[in-house]
Amino acid sequence: PLPLFFNLSLSPSYHQTLDTKDLKVSKVTANGQAAKFTLGPKHSFMGTPLEITLPFDLSRGQHVIVEVTYETAPNASALQWLTPEQTAGKKHPYLFSQCQATHCRSMVPCQDTPAMKHTYYAQVSVPKELVAVMSAVRDGEEPDPQDSSRAIYRFRQPVPMPSYLIAIVVGALESREIGPRSRVWSEKEFVDKAAYEFSETETMLKTAEGLAGPYVWGQYDILVLPPSFPYGGMENPCLTYATPTLCPCLLTYVFYICVIAHEISHSWTGNLVTNKTWEHFWLNEGHTVYLERMIGRSMESEQFRQFKAMGGWKELQESVNTFGANNPLTNLVPNLNEVDLDEAFSSVPYEKGFALLYHLEELMGGPEVFMGFVKSYIQLFSYSSITTEEWKHYLFTYFKNKVDILNKVDWNAWMHTPGMPPVKPQYDSTMADACIALCKRWGDLGNFSEWDVKTLSTHQLIEFLSLLLQQEPLPLSHVKRMQEVYQLNSFNNAEIRFRWLRLCVKSKWEDAVPMALKMATEQGRMKFTRPLFKEVYNFDKYHEEAVRVFVAHRAAMHPVTANLVAKDLKVDNDKST
Numbered sequence: 001p002l003p004l005f006f007n008l009s010l011s012p013s014y015h016q017t018l019d020t021k022d023l024k025v026s027k028v029t030a031n032g033q034a035a036k037f038t039l040g041p042k043h044s045f046m047g048t049p050l051e052i053t054l055p056f057d058l059s060r061g062q063h064v065i066v067e068v069t070y071e072t073a074p075n076a077s078a079l080q081w082l083t084p085e086q087t088a089g090k091k092h093p094y095l096f097s098q099c100q101a102t103h104c105r106s107m108v109p110c111q112d113t114p115a116m117k118h119t120y121y122a123q124v125s126v127p128k129e130l131v132a133v134m135s136a137v138r139d140g141e142e143p144d145p146q147d148s149s150r151a152i153y154r155f156r157q158p159v160p161m162p163s164y165l166i167a168i169v170v171g172a173l174e175s176r177e178i179g180p181r182s183r184v185w186s187e188k189e190f191v192d193k194a195a196y197e198f199s200e201t202e203t204m205l206k207t208a209e210g211l212a213g214p215y216v217w218g219q220y221d222i223l224v225l226p227p228s229f230p231y232g233g234m235e236n237p238c239l240t241y242a243t244p245t246l247c248p249c250l251l252t253y254v255f256y257i258c259v260i261a262h263e264i265s266h267s268w269t270g271n272l273v274t275n276k277t278w279e280h281f282w283l284n285e286g287h288t289v290y291l292e293r294m295i296g297r298s299m300e301s302e303q304f305r306q307f308k309a310m311g312g313w314k315e316l317q318e319s320v321n322t323f324g325a326n327n328p329l330t331n332l333v334p335n336l337n338e339v340d341l342d343e344a345f346s347s348v349p350y351e352k353g354f355a356l357l358y359h360l361e362e363l364m365g366g367p368e369v370f371m372g373f374v375k376s377y378i379q380l381f382s383y384s385s386i387t388t389e390e391w392k393h394y395l396f397t398y399f400k401n402k403v404d405i406l407n408k409v410d411w412n413a414w415m416h417t418p419g420m421p422p423v424k425p426q427y428d429s430t431m432a433d434a435c436i437a438l439c440k441r442w443g444d445l446g447n448f449s450e451w452d453v454k455t456l457s458t459h460q461l462i463e464f465l466s467l468l469l470q471q472e473p474l475p476l477s478h479v480k481r482m483q484e485v486y487q488l489n490s491f492n493n494a495e496i497r498f499r500w501l502r503l504c505v506k507s508k509w510e511d512a513v514p515m516a517l518k519m520a521t522e523q524g525r526m527k528f529t530r531p532l533f534k535e536v537y538n539f540d541k542y543h544e545e546a547v548r549v550f551v552a553h554r555a556a557m558h559p560v561t562a563n564l565v566a567k568d569l570k571v572d573n574d575k576s577t
């Protein structure tokens with residue numbers, strides 16, 4: 001049971017509608033009185049409306065308690081249920097949710113739109129060996145009075161937030177304190193290493209507050225999920241999710257700056273100022289990447305920010321190449337009518353959004369000037385949900401003395417045209433030059449040594465491999481020589497291993513195929529899993545092997561990951577095969 005109490009604003013009408021997906025609703029009451037309800041027509045991927053007829057008139061401003069008794073489905077798209085064997089500890093089951101963008105409705109009947117913000121209170125009953133955490137402030141725990149084998153955990157979220165940020169994790173969790181307002185949570189097998197990896201979190205929080213204003217959410221915890229979590233991180237308030245692919249090696253402090261800085265930045269852009277609909281997702285992600293890189297500028301250097309911006313441009317290029325340069329999903333503000341948002345997801349709102357903000361920074365007078373706008377934008381629109389038009393109107397208001405410059409921006413090309421942006425910023429290549437030079441040297445088989453890569457930082461090695469991936473595949477002789485000289489097969493850093501294995505498979509190195517499929521299935525971060533499966537699928541000789549391995553692992557994969565890899569490999573989604 002997951003009693004959740006929302007403070008929703010309902011329209012003053014007999015009829016109220018909540019979003020659901022695959023929920024089994026058994027009863028609805030309003031202020032304790034039975035209320036009639038019907039489940040409307042089922043949409044292919046958006047679920048089913050729950051239409052409730054209140055048993056009394058409702059006047060404006062009147063409070064009413066609507067209770068819905070329901071069960072989630074085993075295949076709820078917001079939830080992944082892990083067997084003990086799928087966990088690190090092997091003794092207890094594990095549950096985690098991932099609601100963004102419109103999966104909350106498969107966990108809770110709700111107004112599943114970012115246009116609506118609400119507080120919430122929850123009490124969760126779990127087997128007493130397990131711990132529950134949520135995207136809220138912990139509000140006590142006690143033995144379940146109705147069952148001595150269970151415990152009740154209470155949570156409250158006093159800051160209004162959209163449904164996609166509701167999150168719950170239940171498992172054999174432990175935590176360690178990593179700061180005055182932060183704990184790190186995971187299974188005990190990872191918790192001490194995670195506490196070490198994320199020890200700079202308070203420093204990063206303070207840096208973010210210096211840029212964006214006070215952190216209003218109270219607690220900032222980090223939860224390291226099992227390897228099947230489909231994303232690098234998720235900005236659930238009070239409880240940032242992090243993939244364990246951040247931690248398997250001694251993470252250089254600089255390395256996690258990007259992921260945790262990104263999720264911390266969402267505490268302002270996305271979680272306080274929220275896109276009103278998912279067409280305006282770039283407002284969440286473009287501003288968050290901009291803030292993330294301003295944190296990198298503060299904690300590292302401007303050259304580091306420039307280096308990450310260059311890398312982001314390549315990520316954008318890869319997304320545009322994957323979708324196709326004329327695909328309207330590469331618009332900064334796409335039309336998402338009847339579009340499955342998981343399929344529309346890419347780096348476009350992140351990196352085309354960042355590129356626009358960086359371009360505007362250059363036009364308006366530099367980082368300090370533009371950060372002044374971003375901080376003011378956050379102050380003005382906090383606790384609300386807005387559209388691109390509202391953002392643009394405030395941009396012109398804030399820079400009222402530079403409207404002539406803003407009017408020269410090709411807004412239609414930037415916002416409503418597919419493909420790469422109309423302007424490519426000239427980023428400083430100081431940190432990238434060594435990567436570019438080494439990439440050029442591999443144009444032929446010259447003299448190489450291990451020091452070529454030992455003199456590169458983790459980030460620069462990743463950039464070197466990204467540059468090679470952007471080119472035509474290297475001859476097989478080159479990747480074999482690269483392995484002899486650099487021993488890249490021995491690197492466990494996920495970002496390095498992912499790119500290296502893609503390079504090898506693209507060059508048709510058969511020894512790399514089992515390693516690529518192993519990485520694609522041992523963890524489930526879609527950033528890695530989907531391209532690795534696709535690379536093997538596109539290697540003619542191993543096309544069927546890719547499908548066979550996917551079908552064999554599908555049942556243990558996160559439902560969203562399984563759905564998208566099935567589409568990538570053109571495997572039907574019928575579980576029977």
Ligand SMILES: CC/C=C\C/C=C\C[C@@H](O)/C=C/C=C/C=C\[C@@H](O)CCCC(=O)O
Pocket residue numbers: 100101230231232233234278279281334341342343344345346349525526527
């Ligand atoms: C144009 C698309 C509009 C809306 C899509 C919104 C959400 C899509 C849904 O698939 C959820 C995405 C969640 C992403 C979470 C974290 C990312 O910031 C990181 C993704 C890449 C990574 O693994 O690092």
Ligand SMILES: [Zn+2]
Pocket residue numbers: 262266284285288
């Ligand atoms: Zn984000």
